[in-house]
Amino acid sequence: MLNTKLLMTVSAVVLGLGGLAVSFAPDELLEFFDVAEREPLPSLLKIMGGLYLGFAIMNWTAKGNMIGGIYGRPVAIGNFLQFFVGAIVLAKLLVAGATGAAVIAALVVYAVFCVLFGWLVFGQGGACAVAGEER
Numbered sequence: 001m002l003n004t005k006l007l008m009t010v011s012a013v014v015l016g017l018g019g020l021a022v023s024f025a026p027d028e029l030l031e032f033f034d035v036a037e038r039e040p041l042p043s044l045l046k047i048m049g050g051l052y053l054g055f056a057i058m059n060w061t062a063k064g065n066m067i068g069g070i071y072g073r074p075v076a077i078g079n080f081l082q083f084f085v086g087a088i089v090l091a092k093l094l095v096a097g098a099t100g101a102a103v104i105a106a107l108v109v110y111a112v113f114c115v116l117f118g119w120l121v122f123g124q125g126g127a128c129a130v131a132g133e134e135r
Helices: 004-026 028-032 039-063 073-095 101-123
Strands: none
Touching: 004 028, 004 101, 028 039, 028 073, 039 073, 073 101
């Protein structure tokens, strides 16, 4: 049985840190990835940071709830879709020739969360664990 409290806490921290970095240092991130700094990229990154922060706070506040069941299913589906799309985009970047430890690390993180939230949505048939307890 998957401990959803741990999953929600770790995903909230990862998304929160990513959201803060993208929101407050978009120019530095573009420079790190050697991307020409042109509008609207910094503004779009700030919006993306807001989305990450929104998911982070949603996951943090929902960490004590049953995730994946009738009432928590939308949270699990939203997380699954976000991490699934992110993993696909990052995998396409690697296939297209993008290299670097940051891209590979991001893909691994997205893929792990995608699998875990996918398991919640599709694999357990709605059965969930909150802090290790069965429903």
